[in-house]
Each structure stands twice: as structure tokens, then as C-alpha cells.
Amino acid sequence: MGKVNTHGAYLSRQLERLGLGLLREVTVGDDAGEMRRVFAEAWRRSDIVISTGGLGPTFDDITRDVWAKVLRRPLRFHPHVFQRIEAGFRARGLRMPEENRRQAFVLAGARVLQNGNGTAPGQVLRVNGKILALFPGPGRELWPMVEGQFLPFLARAVRPAPRRTRVYRIFGVPESVVDERLRPLIHSEDARKDAARTWGILAEKGIVDIKITVSASGRARADAALRRIHRKILREFSDEIYGFDEEKLEGVVGRLLRRNKDTLAVSESCTGGLLAEKITRVPGSSGYFLEGYVTYSNESKRRILGVRRRTLQVHGAVSEACALEMAKGCRRRSRADWALAVTGIAGPGGGTTEKPVGRVYFALSGPSGADCRWKQFHGARDQIRENAALFALNWLRQELNRQRAKKP
């Protein structure tokens, strides 16, 4: 249990697409006895059991063996699986360690799911109207197997009811304020009896998500119910919503830059590269992102971005004046259409009464001039950095939206 478990959230989202709710998620350590008890209870209680992890080659990977005991079902050696594993090692110029042989054992009667990104295959077993699926632990191995092989299989096995889900993603509004503003919409919709609705608000890393699920007796009815709520939420939150479902702020900004045929450069101090890193997470970001400067020292702010010595002396590196000169210098040097600058105090040290830890100055230089803003963030170093990078991206997003709106 030393690893963080991200699969519950992932599987919950995937199963939702078939209208299946994930009722319970249990994480258990590498203790054979406890695993056995947990597996047996899950199998007794549920129609579908998904088991992830513990299919690796090492001695503490005992998931296969424990399930075999719980179901009283032998493991069978699959020569084809074995050959695939061996071939994978050969293709990388490696000798296969003897340990990996264990991964070619499959529960009797189970179908094998190919693993495109690793050695352990997945397994799906149907017994007495129940379904058991075993997946390897690493996400990059599990995700394609779930989406490419397991969900299509499940969709045939269960008949999903018409159901629509939508997530509205908001940055810069506190969770409790979102709740307060959402509540009247909830009540007005709940009064209608045409569909069943569930609502949730989820706050994580500065982003607040509103999640709406609607299910009704027919597809048209479900669509209509979702459309109606959709309009109300858009009216209430409008530009505060930066995107939907799985959208990331950096992806939305990228889309807008691409549409406007604009380019971007960034200069960062306290975020230390996080802003550039977020922007370049997006495949194809080289189409609009030119360059980033992590000017961590005062000397580098002067030399690289042309911040004036006097500005640093009079106002300090953490100031509106410095942010503005950073953004202008960054735009001038890179010849990008847009340049963002971030400078602040991420902590834990370096705060003063006047400029406490969490104080961050931003500047944005664009085709029609430069502007600056500041924010006081709270929390630990990584949260301040994360929120500062998101704030900068969100500001640029709003500005790009306005620019686009202005164009004839």
C-alpha cells in the first residue's frame, strides 16, 4: 500500500460510461491472508470484480495465486503468452529474467487480454454470471487494456441504461462559493421528475469540478435533461468555466492559441519551469510555444530579460514592476505574440510582512499592450507554485477569448 492508488478514480470514470457505479474500492497490502479475505468478500458481494496490481514478476506479486485459491481454480501455463513476453525482452536487447515466467500463468477458463506496454497480460473470467478481471498495476499497461478490450467486452455483457454525464471545470472560485451558486439550479431542476440526477462538487489542486449525471428512461429524454442543466450552468458561471470533462487548462489555452494562430513565450521565477512544463505537456505545443525562461536569479532576470537594475533595487524581484519588465523583455526577445511572466515567493522562506509567502505577481504582454496583476496564495510551496501556474494560464485564456471575440 506504499503506492498511491489512482485506479479507483480512473475505473469509476470508465465504468460510468456504461452506467455502472463503482460501489466500493478496497486497497490491500501484500499480505496473502488479508488479500484472500478481501478477494473472497468482494467476490461474494459483487457482480463484477476488478483486481489491479500484483501481476508483476517479483516474489511479492501474488495476486494470481491468491485468486486461484479463492476461486479454487488452477493456473494454467500459456505458451503463447510466454513467447510474447520473451519476444518483448528480445526486442529491447535484453535477456528475460527467469522471474517473468510466472507472468505466463492464467486462471483456467479466463480469456487473455494483450498488454501492449508491459509483460503481464490481463485476464477476464466469467463464472456463474459474475465477472472477474485482473489487470497489471502500472497505468500505462492497464488503461489501454481497459478501454480497448475490457469495456467493449463489458458493454456486451451488461446493457447500459441511457445516462449522460458532464463535468464543468472552474478555476479561481472557491468550492463553497461554487456550491452556493449551484444550489438554486439544483433545486429548480430537481423539481422536475423527468429524469434522475446526481450532482457533485470536487475540488483538487485549485480546480473545482461540478459533475452532473442524468439518467432517464430514453436517450432523447436524458439528452434533453442534460441540455437544460447545461444552459443554466453556463449562464451562471460563463467565463469562469474553462473547460469540460477531462479538459486541462493548458489544453484549452493551446487550442485558443492555435485557432488565433498566435505564439507564446513565458518567463518564470517562483514557478521554476512549471508553467512551461504545463504548456508543453500538450502534444503539438511546439506549434505555438516558442520558448521559456526560468530566470531564477536576479542576475539572470537582468541579463536574459533586460529587467533594469534600478527596478530590482527599488521594487525588488517580487514586484509588479519586475513582472512587467520580465513579460516585455520575454516578448521582445522571443518575438512571440504573447508573453507571460510570473515572479513571487513560493516559500517556505523569503516572506516579509509586506510581501508574505504566497505573494505572486503576474504580467501578460500581448499585441495590444501589457498588464499586471497580483494574487496572495495560501498553502505549501508546491500548492503556491501550482496555483500560480494555473492563474497565469487562466488569465491568458480569458484574454485570448476576449481577443477572439473582438475580431470581426
Place this chain on the structure above:
Amino acid sequence: MGKVNTHGAYLSRQLERLGLGLLREVTVGDDAGEMRRVFAEAWRRSDIVISTGGLGPTFDDITRDVWAKVLRRPLRFHPHVFQRIEAGFRARGLRMPEENRRQAFVLAGARVLQNGNGTAPGQVLRVNGKILALFPGPGRELWPMVEGQFLPFLARAVRPAPRRTRVYRIFGVPESVVDERLRPLIHSEDARKDAARTWGILAEKGIVDIKITVSASGRARADAALRRIHRKILREFSDEIYGFDEEKLEGVVGRLLRRNKDTLAVSESCTGGLLAEKITRVPGSSGYFLEGYVTYSNESKRRILGVRRRTLQVHGAVSEACALEMAKGCRRRSRADWALAVTGIAGPGGGTTEKPVGRVYFALSGPSGADCRWKQFHGARDQIRENAALFALNWLRQELNRQRAKKP
């Protein structure tokens, strides 16, 4: 269950310090009925139950109410808690939403744990020799409460047995190879009957952890058993181990730079700022990190780092020659003692037969010259970027170790 659950791993590590094993972790959605069943089972089965999340102000935060039903115990309004919440809002210049009033309700008989980073207090209840603890969901609120208030309380309530745990962190060796080389050490130690040992290997994001736990009848015996294994593991893996326990590669590199009084600058293409971002995650990194260049476009590689036009034409931006010129240009411009350069193909597009997706070139320029290396990584864009950043840091770490070893 839309959120990723990181608390299981965290609490497991914390409880281990008291010799308490986390037997089971259950994640449950915002369904009152299922929550009630899960809470009741956990309470029946366990001596200590820790419940996280669902103490927020919004309508779907029902943890308090469900526990009150399960334990048949009323919730009491605590005026002091209420005043603290209100004061927190006032200090931020905000009006308290009516919803937050709910957070001032505490299970009858429970002691209140102060929340320094949020509104919901923690609660600890002792009933019939059992302990129930409720914590708010956000990590920044939960961590200080667990470490500052709950663990000291628990340490008095349970009597921990002498137990030692150590984690060895390795980069650049596949999990199955670590396993193969560790196994003989395990067997030779297990033959001794002086202590109980558990071993585990955990691979995540390119890092392989070996985790050793030793418990014995006395402190001296546990210490001696851990020391003996420690020596064997160090002998086997030596420089492949970059750190221990919670250490991060960027933290180790920072420590070495600080000790050598050296400075660092980086230039990145495919990692897009991730390398600089990792380095600056470390508080106080401004003491040795001067600047970073995210030269994403060819033009910026030329203009900022002085990569020659001819190099880009003949070898391309993804080449040893380009990496070398990037590192040298970066060192020259920044006047840092060490300069790292990373250029590669993170994908999903841009690969060729000769240089497939995942091909990354590295260069390191230091006091005694410049060198370059390349690696072929596998997996998705974010994994390739993550592994490339770690590889660069690990190379620098080994080089800094060697430099230090050379000094008289």
C-alpha cells in the same frame, strides 16, 4: 470516487512509524447507504478506524452524519469551532457562507483536532477501547493534523514494538533486475532467526524502491539486523542507489551542489521545463540554481544558446551534436559550474525509423569538459519526459559524486 486517493499510502507510512500495519483501505463514493455499510463493517472489524474526507461544507459532505448514525451518537455544535471558522473567513476578507456552519458539528465525546489550513476540524473518539479518527480530505489539512496531533495521541494509546524500516531508492535499473539481484541477499538474511523481516519492491515513475522492515524483540537487536542488511544492499547496488526513504533525486542533487558550492543551469527541449521545475521544487534551490532555458523551437536554440545553424541542418535538433552545443551554450551564458541539456522526441508524433519516439539526447558540461549520452525511452509522452528529466538529474548526481571523490 472521482478523486485520486493518496491517503492510504500516506497513512500506511505514518502508521508504520508506530509499528501499526494498515490492514485494509476502503474508498467509497458519496452514497449514504454504502458509506453506512462500509463504516459499520470497518468499526466492527478494526481497533482503529481512520476516515478521511467528506467534512467539507457542501451538501454532499455527509461523513459526519453517517458516522453519527453508525455509532448512534449525536453531533454537537461547538461554538469555539464555529468562531474559528468565521474568523478564518474574516481574515481573508470574505463573508462566511452559511454552508460552513455544518463544519462546527462534532461527534459527542470526540476531541477536536485544530485544522491550521482549512475550516473542518478533525475529530478523535475513543469508545470501548476502539479509536475513530475523522480527518478532512485535502492533504494540506490532513497531514499536519496527523503528524502534529493524531500520531502523538496514538503513540500514547498503543505501545509500538521495536521496528525499523528503510527504503532504498534506485533509478535506471529495471524492477525485475533489482529483484533478481536482491533475492540472494534476502535468502541469506532470512536464514537468521534473530528478527522478523518483510521485503518489498515498488516501481513507480521510473524509480524502483526496495523497502526493508525489520522487527525484533529489542531495539538493539532490530538496529543490528537492519545495519547488516543495509551493508549488503549498499555493497550490491552502491552508486545505483540515489537516496533513502522519502528522498527525491532533485533533493540529493541539490545537497551535492550545495556541498560542492557549485551552481547549475539547464537547457531543455523535449522536457519543456520539467527539469527546471523538478530542481526548483526543492526549497532553497535558488542557492545553486541560476537559470533554465526552455528552447522549444529551433530558432530559440540558435538565438539563445548559440547552437549553430549547420548543426541543426546536418544533425537535426534531436542529436548528440545539438545537445552538446546546447549544454556548452547554456554553461557559457549562465556562467554556471554545471549545465545540463536535454533534447529528444517525447511523442506521440515526430518519430522516425532512425530516431523513434522516446529517443533523447543529453549533454552535461562541467568544470572538466562536456560529454553526451543518449537513451531510448518507452511509453507515453509524460513518461518519456519524466524519465528523461530523472536521467539527466541522475547523471549529474553521479558526476557530482565523482567530482567530490576526486577532491583531496
